Amino acid sequence: GAGVSQSPSNKVTEKGKDVELRCDPISGHTALYWYRQSLGQGLEFLIYFQGNSAPDKSGLPSDRFSAERTGGSVSTLTIQRTQQEDSAVYLCASSLGQGAGELFFGEGSRLTVL
């Protein structure tokens, strides 16, 4: 596709369950980002992948959160033992990398933890 694709678009889960959110970036983009958008909190940086470099995981809120990027393309964000405070929209973005290229965002995955 032409844009950043995220799935699922909506996910409702029970507290304590694990969830996986997927991001398919724009072909050729070397940089991939995950952000979390909560009401009134803006966009919170989670993790950043740039090419073959070690990812910047400094934004992950706890060890329940992890992400990987396979083959320099698709990325999966995993949240283990979900809590109600994990409810948010999880946004993925990609860019050509190397500094201030424009970020292209997907439409997000809305996670609701009951």
Place this chain on the structure above:
Amino acid sequence: AQSVTQLDSQVPVFEEAPVELRCNYSSSVSVYLFWYVQYPNQGLQLLLKYLSGSTLVESINGFEAEFNKSQTSFHLRKPSVHISDTAEYFCAVTSPSGYSTLTFGKGTMLLVSP
């Protein structure tokens, strides 16, 4: 570390009135600055950016922003707003290094009424 402050969480205006959305940043290094817009039920998209050169930058739909280094500001303005400008606007900052993330403000909701 970098940070962005958007002083207004919500700005209500009437159609055809001028508007200014305020953004201040904090950074110990040189910066690149961005405004992103999120229309209702859509993903974020780039509105305009300042990388270097002229401190006044413009978008295709009539918005402009001016980089003011002494005041560490990057306020967004439009002389006459339309109903269709109703959206959430996010200011963001990054450094020109080749490995840096984009730090966002908490967003300003622009509400344009007839």
